[in-house]
Amino acid sequence: MKKVLIITYYWPPAGGPGVQRWLKFSKYLPDFGIQPIVYKPKNPHYPTQDQSLNLEVSSKVKVIEKAIFEPYSFAKILSKSDTESLSKGLIKSPKKQSKLQESLLYVRGNYFIPDARKFWVSPSVKFLAKYISKHQIDCIITTGPPHSLHLIGQQLKIKFNDLKWIADFRDPWTNIGYHNELKLTEASAKKHQQLEQEVLDQADALLVTSFETQREFQSKTQTPVNLITNGFDDESVRVEDLDEQFSLAHIGSLLSQRNPQLLWEVLAELIDELENFKQFFELRLVGNVSEQVIDSINKFGLKDYVSLIGYVNHQKAIEIQQSAQVLLLIEINSEETKGIIPGKLFEYMNAKRPILAIGPENWDVKRLVDETSSGTVFTYNDKQKLKAQITTDFKAYLNGKLIVNSTNINQFSRKNLTENLSKVIK
Missing domain, CATH: 3.40.50.2000 (Glycogen Phosphorylase B;)
Known part of the structure; x- marks a missing residue:
């Protein structure tokens, strides 16, 4: 061997x-x-x-x-919150960075190579x-x-x-x-x-x-x-019951840059325009969420519809994926991120719930989602298409017919x- x-x-x-x-x-x-x-x-x-x-x-x-x-152990002496945010990847935009966080980023980038x-x-x-x-x-x-x-x-x-x-x-x-x-x-x-x-x-x-x-x-x-x-691993336990609410669930960190204001805007409009949407809609965020993302969600009037669940263990994350009505996959809108395929994409596929993904042009995720018929992928310029898809999913949910018929996902088994x-x- x-x-x-x-x-x-x-x-x-x-x-x-x-x-x-x-x-x-x-x-x-x-x-x-x-x-x-x-x-x-x-x-x-x-x-x-x-x-x-x-x-x-x-x-x-x-x-x-x-x-x-x-070194992070020593950095905590200066600021535990800033150090933990950096280690989690929750980097604030340059305009909102404190002098200490600016210094920590400079030291991290130039004195700790790589x-x-x-x-x-x-x-x-x-x-x-x-x-x-x-x-x-x-x-x-x-x-x-x-x-x-x-x-x-x-x-x-x-x-x-x-x-x-x-x-x-x-x-x-x-x-x-x-x-x-x-x-x-x-x-x-x-x-x-x-x-x-x-x-x-x-x-x-x-x-x-x-x-x-x-x-x-x-x-x-x-x-x-x-x-x-x-x-993905084939899970021995599967959740049979779906959420009663029309839940859009995102599992994983939402960094400051990974802030899909396009989605928040669409959801706010659907709450005002689509009959019964506000009664059934729930946005479930599972994992670390930056303050800027929360502020943005609140700005669009979605505060009362959001469940901030925080970090959960892997088994619980799998259960949430399997019970969600729709699974959200969000990536930063930039040239550098078109080659990022989040690991959770494959667990999403195995959960057999519709995937709704938003990311950059020519994102590798689109190729995989299209090839497996596991959901839909939008760019940040696709507002009307995104709105139409969520509307379609919501109507299917009301009729008890919100399903996904994915194919050829076994190639991604661990x-x-x-x-x-x-x-x-x-």
Whole structure:
């Protein structure tokens, strides 16, 4: 059986989307003749935690760990709220940033390259070099963000030239939306680009989660770029009863930039114009929501129709997805985000409820939703089409006929995706 060492920052009890990908891959890799060994930090700073995910760690996975220096622990001394907001990605718009948050962003972007986990690189290389020599590891996989973990793989590859190194990009590096929020100097921006290029060129294989990132990396390097999306696990328990209200549910963080005022405007108009809509409509927001998004919702008069549920564990999130009348998927309207395919898209598909997505032009999500007939995708210029779709869904709801007939989603099951991954590893 081949041994693969997976170097990851996010591991249970980490909550949020970052932990799901390798938690699930490691569960199924033994089915394809691969023994997963996970290396993680002993004392991580996780902005959200989900203790229930500890129960999903396969008994076939060996976990090793080492302590890490966490700058966020010291930043909390200055401002716990600003530090936690940054670590959750809840960055305020430049006009609303405090001087302290501006300073924290500048320090994060220019003194912690590629990110605040850079101090884990050298001790991890030293520790893992001994482990690899002793345990005959066949392949290492680094997964980012945080992209500093790829530097661990880079240095181990130099020490063990025959060792296969796969760099997994759950999100892009220099081409991700928040990169421009870090107040980078010209020298810092060039350093990020240099490190990214070194990783792309020196890895034996690359993994990406979207068509756009695959195209981007293929234009930058000759290293094979393999597209393996995120996916869903077949849940043993399914919720049979749908919400009584006409619920539009969004699961996950709503950052300041991810604020679909177009949707709030449409919903406000439907409350005024569509008979019975105000009686049955409910907007359910599950996860961290920025103050700016809440202010925007209130500005459009939707306060009385909103349920702010906050962060819930993964199993509860699955239950909410399965009971919702409509599932909302929102992405920032920018060129950089057209290659972002949120992991929850695939769980939405498996929930078998209609997906209503709003995002940028030429968004990769549209291709997947259209191919699986799992919902509808709109741009930020599609106000009337969006309004018409919600009206259609509401009338179907009133008649008890709001369903979705999705097809060909089994390709995104975690086990099938792991089979594809095993071919890259071997």
